Amino acid sequence: MEAPIGCAVIGYGPLHNFGWAHSAWIDATPELRLVAVCDLDPARTAAAKEAFPHIRTYNDVADVWSDDEIALVSLVTPHFTHCPLAVQAFEAGKHVVVEKAMCLNVAEATQMIEAGKRAGRMLAVHHNRRHDGNFRRIREIVESGALGEVFEIDLYAGGYGPFRHGWYSEKAKSGGAFYFWGPHAVDWVLTLMPERIAGVNGYFHKLVWHEITNEDQVRATIRFANGCVADVTWSHIATIGKPLWRILGTKGGILDTGAGGNVGYEKQTHGPVGGSLTLITHGEEGRKEEQIPYLESDWGMYWQGVADHLLRGAPVPVSGEAGRRTIGVFEAAERSSKTGQTEAVPYE
Numbered sequence: 001m002e003a004p005i006g007c008a009v010i011g012y013g014p015l016h017n018f019g020w021a022h023s024a025w026i027d028a029t030p031e032l033r034l035v036a037v038c039d040l041d042p043a044r045t046a047a048a049k050e051a052f053p054h055i056r057t058y059n060d061v062a063d064v065w066s067d068d069e070i071a072l073v074s075l076v077t078p079h080f081t082h083c084p085l086a087v088q089a090f091e092a093g094k095h096v097v098v099e100k101a102m103c104l105n106v107a108e109a110t111q112m113i114e115a116g117k118r119a120g121r122m123l124a125v126h127h128n129r130r131h132d133g134n135f136r137r138i139r140e141i142v143e144s145g146a147l148g149e150v151f152e153i154d155l156y157a158g159g160y161g162p163f164r165h166g167w168y169s170e171k172a173k174s175g176g177a178f179y180f181w182g183p184h185a186v187d188w189v190l191t192l193m194p195e196r197i198a199g200v201n202g203y204f205h206k207l208v209w210h211e212i213t214n215e216d217q218v219r220a221t222i223r224f225a226n227g228c229v230a231d232v233t234w235s236h237i238a239t240i241g242k243p244l245w246r247i248l249g250t251k252g253g254i255l256d257t258g259a260g261g262n263v264g265y266e267k268q269t270h271g272p273v274g275g276s277l278t279l280i281t282h283g284e285e286g287r288k289e290e291q292i293p294y295l296e297s298d299w300g301m302y303w304q305g306v307a308d309h310l311l312r313g314a315p316v317p318v319s320g321e322a323g324r325r326t327i328g329v330f331e332a333a334e335r336s337s338k339t340g341q342t343e344a345v346p347y348e
Protein backbone atom coordinates (compact mmCIF):
# COMPACT_ATOMS: atom_id res chain seq x y z
CA MET A 1 0.00 0.00 0.00
CA GLU A 2 1.25 3.50 -0.84
CA ALA A 3 0.96 6.79 1.06
CA PRO A 4 -1.09 8.86 1.23
CA ILE A 5 -3.95 6.47 1.90
CA GLY A 6 -7.33 7.72 0.62
CA CYS A 7 -9.89 7.92 3.43
CA ALA A 8 -13.61 8.65 3.80
CA VAL A 9 -15.47 9.61 6.95
CA ILE A 10 -18.99 8.16 7.12
CA GLY A 11 -21.22 10.11 9.53
CA TYR A 12 -20.70 13.84 10.02
CA GLY A 13 -23.21 14.36 12.79
CA PRO A 14 -24.03 17.41 14.86
CA LEU A 15 -24.22 15.86 18.34
CA HIS A 16 -20.49 15.89 19.14
CA ASN A 17 -19.07 17.14 15.86
CA PHE A 18 -17.10 13.91 15.78
CA GLY A 19 -17.23 13.41 12.01
CA TRP A 20 -15.45 16.74 11.87
CA ALA A 21 -12.89 15.53 14.43
CA HIS A 22 -12.15 12.36 12.40
CA SER A 23 -11.82 14.45 9.24
CA ALA A 24 -9.43 16.84 10.99
CA TRP A 25 -7.31 14.01 12.44
CA ILE A 26 -7.07 12.31 9.04
CA ASP A 27 -6.23 15.62 7.35
CA ALA A 28 -3.48 16.24 9.93
CA THR A 29 -1.84 12.82 9.36
CA PRO A 30 0.69 13.18 6.53
CA GLU A 31 0.29 9.62 5.21
CA LEU A 32 -3.52 9.76 5.17
CA ARG A 33 -5.63 11.82 2.77
CA LEU A 34 -9.26 12.81 3.35
CA VAL A 35 -10.99 12.09 0.03
CA ALA A 36 -14.67 12.20 0.98
CA VAL A 37 -17.29 12.60 3.69
CA CYS A 38 -20.59 10.73 3.52
CA ASP A 39 -23.74 11.42 5.54
CA LEU A 40 -27.38 10.59 4.87
CA ASP A 41 -28.24 14.22 5.61
CA PRO A 42 -27.31 16.70 2.81
CA ALA A 43 -27.11 19.54 5.36
CA ARG A 44 -24.32 17.65 7.13
CA THR A 45 -22.34 16.96 3.93
CA ALA A 46 -22.72 20.67 3.07
CA ALA A 47 -21.18 21.46 6.48
CA ALA A 48 -18.34 19.02 5.75
CA LYS A 49 -17.66 20.61 2.35
CA GLU A 50 -17.49 24.03 3.99
CA ALA A 51 -14.94 22.83 6.56
CA PHE A 52 -12.91 20.72 4.08
CA PRO A 53 -13.36 22.28 0.63
CA HIS A 54 -11.02 19.79 -1.07
CA ILE A 55 -13.25 16.74 -0.45
CA ARG A 56 -16.04 14.98 -2.35
CA THR A 57 -19.31 14.46 -0.51
CA TYR A 58 -21.74 11.56 -0.74
CA ASN A 59 -25.19 10.93 0.73
CA ASP A 60 -25.26 7.20 0.05
CA VAL A 61 -22.59 4.77 1.27
CA ALA A 62 -22.87 2.84 -2.04
CA ASP A 63 -20.96 5.75 -3.64
CA VAL A 64 -18.18 5.35 -1.05
CA TRP A 65 -17.92 1.61 -1.71
CA SER A 66 -17.49 2.23 -5.46
CA ASP A 67 -14.95 5.08 -5.10
CA ASP A 68 -11.58 3.49 -5.90
CA GLU A 69 -9.61 6.36 -4.38
CA ILE A 70 -10.99 5.40 -0.95
CA ALA A 71 -9.02 2.60 0.73
CA LEU A 72 -10.13 3.24 4.33
CA VAL A 73 -13.42 4.33 5.87
CA SER A 74 -14.03 5.70 9.32
CA LEU A 75 -17.50 4.94 10.72
CA VAL A 76 -18.76 7.80 12.89
CA THR A 77 -22.43 6.82 12.82
CA PRO A 78 -24.86 5.60 15.54
CA HIS A 79 -23.91 2.33 17.25
CA PHE A 80 -26.61 0.15 15.64
CA THR A 81 -25.20 0.94 12.17
CA HIS A 82 -21.58 -0.02 12.94
CA CYS A 83 -21.80 -3.75 12.24
CA PRO A 84 -23.82 -3.59 8.99
CA LEU A 85 -21.72 -0.71 7.62
CA ALA A 86 -18.42 -2.39 8.55
CA VAL A 87 -19.46 -5.64 6.86
CA GLN A 88 -20.47 -3.74 3.70
CA ALA A 89 -17.20 -1.80 3.75
CA PHE A 90 -15.17 -5.01 3.97
CA GLU A 91 -17.17 -6.54 1.12
CA ALA A 92 -16.21 -3.45 -0.92
CA GLY A 93 -12.53 -4.07 -0.03
CA LYS A 94 -12.09 -1.09 2.36
CA HIS A 95 -10.15 -0.96 5.62
CA VAL A 96 -12.35 0.09 8.57
CA VAL A 97 -11.92 2.30 11.61
CA VAL A 98 -15.08 2.07 13.71
CA GLU A 99 -16.04 4.47 16.47
CA LYS A 100 -16.77 3.21 19.92
CA ALA A 101 -19.03 1.54 20.89
CA MET A 102 -17.75 -1.02 18.38
CA CYS A 103 -21.27 -2.50 17.99
CA LEU A 104 -24.25 -3.67 20.06
CA ASN A 105 -23.20 -7.19 21.11
CA VAL A 106 -20.53 -9.89 20.90
CA ALA A 107 -22.22 -11.66 17.96
CA GLU A 108 -21.97 -8.46 15.91
CA ALA A 109 -18.34 -7.97 16.95
CA THR A 110 -17.51 -11.48 15.76
CA GLN A 111 -19.32 -10.84 12.46
CA MET A 112 -17.19 -7.71 11.93
CA ILE A 113 -13.93 -9.46 12.83
CA GLU A 114 -14.68 -12.37 10.49
CA ALA A 115 -15.73 -10.09 7.61
CA GLY A 116 -12.45 -8.15 8.00
CA LYS A 117 -10.43 -11.38 7.98
CA ARG A 118 -12.28 -12.71 4.90
CA ALA A 119 -11.52 -9.45 3.08
CA GLY A 120 -7.92 -9.30 4.35
CA ARG A 121 -8.54 -5.75 5.58
CA MET A 122 -7.84 -3.88 8.83
CA LEU A 123 -10.49 -3.51 11.53
CA ALA A 124 -9.55 -0.89 14.14
CA VAL A 125 -11.77 0.36 16.97
CA HIS A 126 -11.52 4.06 17.75
CA HIS A 127 -10.64 3.89 21.44
CA ASN A 128 -8.95 7.27 21.06
CA ARG A 129 -9.18 8.01 24.75
CA ARG A 130 -6.25 5.71 25.48
CA HIS A 131 -4.49 8.90 24.38
CA ASP A 132 -6.04 11.11 27.10
CA GLY A 133 -3.33 12.88 29.09
CA ASN A 134 -4.56 11.60 32.46
CA PHE A 135 -4.86 8.01 31.23
CA ARG A 136 -1.40 8.16 29.61
CA ARG A 137 0.03 9.27 32.99
CA ILE A 138 -1.92 6.63 34.93
CA ARG A 139 -0.73 3.91 32.55
CA GLU A 140 2.87 5.10 32.87
CA ILE A 141 2.69 4.97 36.70
CA VAL A 142 0.99 1.55 36.80
CA GLU A 143 3.43 0.05 34.26
CA SER A 144 6.42 1.50 36.19
CA GLY A 145 5.47 -0.73 39.14
CA ALA A 146 5.27 2.28 41.52
CA LEU A 147 1.92 1.02 42.88
CA GLY A 148 3.14 -2.55 43.42
CA GLU A 149 0.50 -5.11 42.52
CA VAL A 150 -2.74 -3.38 41.50
CA PHE A 151 -5.71 -5.10 43.17
CA GLU A 152 -8.54 -2.56 42.81
CA ILE A 153 -9.58 -0.12 40.06
CA ASP A 154 -12.58 2.14 40.54
CA LEU A 155 -14.00 4.32 37.75
CA TYR A 156 -17.09 6.49 37.99
CA ALA A 157 -18.81 9.12 35.86
CA GLY A 158 -22.26 10.58 35.78
CA GLY A 159 -24.58 12.80 37.79
CA TYR A 160 -28.29 13.36 38.28
CA GLY A 161 -30.63 14.13 35.40
CA PRO A 162 -32.26 12.43 32.40
CA PHE A 163 -30.02 11.61 29.47
CA ARG A 164 -32.05 13.11 26.60
CA HIS A 165 -29.52 12.83 23.81
CA GLY A 166 -31.15 11.75 20.55
CA TRP A 167 -30.50 8.14 19.50
CA TYR A 168 -27.98 7.74 22.38
CA SER A 169 -30.96 7.56 24.79
CA GLU A 170 -32.70 4.79 22.81
CA LYS A 171 -31.43 1.42 23.99
CA ALA A 172 -32.25 -0.34 20.71
CA LYS A 173 -30.03 2.08 18.78
CA SER A 174 -27.30 2.83 21.32
CA GLY A 175 -26.99 -0.48 23.18
CA GLY A 176 -27.96 1.20 26.47
CA ALA A 177 -26.45 3.43 29.11
CA PHE A 178 -23.16 1.52 29.18
CA TYR A 179 -22.39 2.25 25.52
CA PHE A 180 -21.79 6.01 25.79
CA TRP A 181 -18.88 6.55 28.20
CA GLY A 182 -18.53 2.90 29.21
CA PRO A 183 -16.47 1.86 26.17
CA HIS A 184 -13.74 4.30 27.20
CA ALA A 185 -13.83 3.23 30.83
CA VAL A 186 -13.81 -0.53 30.21
CA ASP A 187 -11.12 -0.17 27.53
CA TRP A 188 -8.98 1.78 30.02
CA VAL A 189 -9.42 -0.97 32.63
CA LEU A 190 -8.62 -3.77 30.18
CA THR A 191 -5.56 -1.86 28.95
CA LEU A 192 -4.24 -1.41 32.49
CA MET A 193 -4.96 -4.99 33.50
CA PRO A 194 -3.93 -7.39 30.72
CA GLU A 195 -5.18 -10.46 32.59
CA ARG A 196 -7.87 -13.01 31.78
CA ILE A 197 -11.37 -11.89 32.87
CA ALA A 198 -12.58 -14.46 35.41
CA GLY A 199 -16.13 -13.10 35.63
CA VAL A 200 -18.38 -10.05 35.59
CA ASN A 201 -21.17 -8.95 37.92
CA GLY A 202 -23.65 -6.33 36.73
CA TYR A 203 -26.06 -4.06 38.61
CA PHE A 204 -28.49 -2.14 36.38
CA HIS A 205 -31.15 0.27 37.68
CA LYS A 206 -34.18 1.67 35.84
CA LEU A 207 -36.01 3.70 38.46
CA VAL A 208 -36.51 7.34 37.55
CA TRP A 209 -36.23 8.43 33.89
CA HIS A 210 -38.98 6.35 32.25
CA GLU A 211 -39.38 8.61 29.20
CA ILE A 212 -36.15 7.17 27.74
CA THR A 213 -35.29 3.50 27.19
CA ASN A 214 -31.65 3.57 28.41
CA GLU A 215 -30.99 2.42 31.98
CA ASP A 216 -30.61 5.09 34.71
CA GLN A 217 -27.47 3.58 36.24
CA VAL A 218 -25.23 0.75 35.12
CA ARG A 219 -22.39 -0.81 37.09
CA ALA A 220 -20.04 -3.67 36.26
CA THR A 221 -17.54 -5.32 38.56
CA ILE A 222 -14.88 -7.20 36.64
CA ARG A 223 -12.89 -9.89 38.44
CA PHE A 224 -9.56 -10.76 36.85
CA ALA A 225 -7.75 -14.08 37.07
CA ASN A 226 -5.07 -12.55 39.34
CA GLY A 227 -7.72 -11.40 41.86
CA CYS A 228 -7.81 -7.73 40.83
CA VAL A 229 -11.32 -6.24 40.85
CA ALA A 230 -12.40 -3.31 38.69
CA ASP A 231 -15.62 -1.40 39.28
CA VAL A 232 -17.06 0.79 36.49
CA THR A 233 -20.19 2.87 37.12
CA TRP A 234 -22.08 5.29 34.87
CA SER A 235 -25.07 7.02 36.45
CA HIS A 236 -27.91 9.43 35.71
CA ILE A 237 -29.36 9.08 39.22
CA ALA A 238 -26.30 9.73 41.39
CA THR A 239 -27.10 12.63 43.69
CA ILE A 240 -23.63 12.16 45.17
CA GLY A 241 -20.69 11.40 42.90
CA LYS A 242 -17.32 9.71 43.28
CA PRO A 243 -13.87 10.49 41.87
CA LEU A 244 -13.27 9.59 38.23
CA TRP A 245 -10.40 7.20 39.09
CA ARG A 246 -9.18 5.50 42.24
CA ILE A 247 -6.56 2.77 41.87
CA LEU A 248 -5.10 0.76 44.76
CA GLY A 249 -1.91 -1.28 44.66
CA THR A 250 0.13 -3.03 47.33
CA LYS A 251 2.60 -0.10 47.51
CA GLY A 252 0.54 2.90 46.47
CA GLY A 253 -2.56 4.41 44.98
CA ILE A 254 -3.80 6.97 42.46
CA LEU A 255 -6.68 9.40 42.85
CA ASP A 256 -7.82 11.40 39.83
CA THR A 257 -10.89 13.55 40.38
CA GLY A 258 -11.14 14.25 36.66
CA ALA A 259 -11.09 17.98 37.35
CA GLY A 260 -8.62 20.26 35.66
CA GLY A 261 -9.65 20.02 32.04
CA ASN A 262 -9.83 16.26 31.85
CA VAL A 263 -13.07 16.18 29.92
CA GLY A 264 -13.76 18.56 27.09
CA TYR A 265 -14.32 18.47 23.38
CA GLU A 266 -13.28 22.06 22.81
CA LYS A 267 -9.86 20.83 21.64
CA GLN A 268 -11.06 17.91 19.59
CA THR A 269 -7.79 17.31 17.83
CA HIS A 270 -5.71 17.35 20.99
CA GLY A 271 -7.92 15.91 23.72
CA PRO A 272 -7.96 16.99 27.36
CA VAL A 273 -5.51 19.59 28.59
CA GLY A 274 -4.00 20.40 31.98
CA GLY A 275 -4.85 18.83 35.30
CA SER A 276 -3.03 16.58 37.72
CA LEU A 277 -3.59 13.46 39.79
CA THR A 278 -2.66 12.45 43.32
CA LEU A 279 -0.12 9.67 43.76
CA ILE A 280 0.39 8.20 47.24
CA THR A 281 3.12 5.64 47.80
CA HIS A 282 4.48 3.81 50.84
CA GLY A 283 8.22 3.22 50.48
CA GLU A 284 11.22 2.85 52.76
CA GLU A 285 10.91 6.52 53.74
CA GLY A 286 7.26 6.16 54.66
CA ARG A 287 4.19 7.73 53.09
CA LYS A 288 4.73 10.12 50.20
CA GLU A 289 2.01 12.19 48.53
CA GLU A 290 2.63 13.90 45.19
CA GLN A 291 0.61 15.85 42.63
CA ILE A 292 1.60 14.52 39.22
CA PRO A 293 0.65 16.57 36.15
CA TYR A 294 -1.18 14.79 33.36
CA LEU A 295 0.83 14.02 30.26
CA GLU A 296 -0.15 15.73 27.01
CA SER A 297 -3.19 14.24 25.30
CA ASP A 298 -2.21 13.00 21.86
CA TRP A 299 -5.41 11.79 20.21
CA GLY A 300 -3.94 12.33 16.72
CA MET A 301 -1.40 9.56 17.41
CA TYR A 302 -4.18 7.01 16.96
CA TRP A 303 -4.25 7.93 13.27
CA GLN A 304 -0.48 7.74 12.93
CA GLY A 305 -0.87 4.22 14.35
CA VAL A 306 -3.38 3.40 11.60
CA ALA A 307 -0.92 4.61 8.94
CA ASP A 308 1.94 2.70 10.61
CA HIS A 309 -0.13 -0.48 10.48
CA LEU A 310 -1.18 -0.13 6.84
CA LEU A 311 2.19 1.06 5.51
CA ARG A 312 4.71 -0.66 7.76
CA GLY A 313 2.93 -3.59 9.40
CA ALA A 314 2.86 -2.15 12.94
CA PRO A 315 0.13 -3.59 15.21
CA VAL A 316 -3.44 -2.34 14.67
CA PRO A 317 -3.91 0.54 17.18
CA VAL A 318 -6.95 -1.18 18.80
CA SER A 319 -7.92 -4.48 17.18
CA GLY A 320 -11.44 -5.82 16.67
CA GLU A 321 -10.61 -8.55 19.18
CA ALA A 322 -9.72 -5.92 21.81
CA GLY A 323 -12.96 -4.04 21.03
CA ARG A 324 -14.95 -7.26 21.37
CA ARG A 325 -13.67 -7.84 24.93
CA THR A 326 -15.14 -4.47 25.97
CA ILE A 327 -18.50 -5.30 24.38
CA GLY A 328 -18.30 -8.71 26.10
CA VAL A 329 -18.07 -7.00 29.51
CA PHE A 330 -21.26 -4.97 28.82
CA GLU A 331 -23.10 -8.07 27.65
CA ALA A 332 -22.01 -10.14 30.67
CA ALA A 333 -22.87 -7.27 33.05
CA GLU A 334 -26.37 -7.01 31.61
CA ARG A 335 -26.86 -10.78 31.82
CA SER A 336 -25.63 -10.77 35.41
CA SER A 337 -27.97 -7.89 36.31
CA LYS A 338 -30.84 -10.25 35.38
CA THR A 339 -29.53 -13.58 36.73
CA GLY A 340 -27.92 -12.22 39.89
CA GLN A 341 -24.96 -14.51 39.13
CA THR A 342 -21.37 -13.87 38.07
CA GLU A 343 -21.27 -14.23 34.28
CA ALA A 344 -18.40 -15.30 32.05
CA VAL A 345 -17.14 -13.19 29.17
CA PRO A 346 -16.58 -14.98 25.86
CA TYR A 347 -13.08 -14.30 24.49
CA GLU A 348 -12.10 -13.51 28.10
Ligand SMILES: NC(=O)c1ccc[n+]([C@@H]2O[C@H](COP(=O)([O-])OP(=O)(O)OC[C@H]3O[C@@H](n4cnc5c(N)ncnc54)[C@H](O)[C@@H]3O)[C@@H](O)[C@H]2O)c1
Pocket residue numbers: 010011012013014015016017018019038039040041044059061075076077078079081099100101126127128129166180
Ligand atom coordinates in the same frame (compact mmCIF):
# COMPACT_ATOMS: atom_id res chain seq x y z
N1 LIG B 1 -14.45 8.47 20.80
C1 LIG B 1 -15.08 9.50 21.32
O1 LIG B 1 -14.56 10.19 22.18
C2 LIG B 1 -16.45 9.86 20.77
C3 LIG B 1 -17.04 11.10 21.05
C4 LIG B 1 -18.29 11.37 20.49
C5 LIG B 1 -18.95 10.42 19.70
N2 LIG B 1 -18.35 9.23 19.47
C6 LIG B 1 -18.99 8.18 18.66
O2 LIG B 1 -19.15 8.66 17.33
C7 LIG B 1 -20.28 8.02 16.73
C8 LIG B 1 -21.20 9.07 16.17
O3 LIG B 1 -21.66 9.89 17.23
P1 LIG B 1 -22.16 11.38 17.00
O4 LIG B 1 -22.33 11.98 18.35
O5 LIG B 1 -21.33 12.06 15.97
O6 LIG B 1 -23.64 11.07 16.40
P2 LIG B 1 -24.54 11.99 15.48
O7 LIG B 1 -25.93 11.47 15.60
O8 LIG B 1 -24.28 13.43 15.75
O9 LIG B 1 -23.97 11.69 14.02
C9 LIG B 1 -24.21 10.52 13.32
C10 LIG B 1 -24.34 10.88 11.85
O10 LIG B 1 -24.36 9.66 11.12
C11 LIG B 1 -25.24 9.84 10.03
N3 LIG B 1 -25.65 8.52 9.54
C12 LIG B 1 -26.42 7.59 10.17
N4 LIG B 1 -26.54 6.47 9.41
C13 LIG B 1 -25.81 6.70 8.29
C14 LIG B 1 -25.54 5.93 7.13
N5 LIG B 1 -26.05 4.71 6.96
N6 LIG B 1 -24.78 6.48 6.15
C15 LIG B 1 -24.27 7.73 6.29
N7 LIG B 1 -24.48 8.51 7.39
C16 LIG B 1 -25.25 8.00 8.37
C17 LIG B 1 -26.38 10.67 10.60
O11 LIG B 1 -27.09 11.33 9.56
C18 LIG B 1 -25.64 11.64 11.52
O12 LIG B 1 -25.33 12.86 10.88
C19 LIG B 1 -20.89 7.14 17.84
O13 LIG B 1 -20.39 5.84 17.71
C20 LIG B 1 -20.38 7.79 19.11
O14 LIG B 1 -20.36 6.95 20.24
C21 LIG B 1 -17.11 8.94 20.00
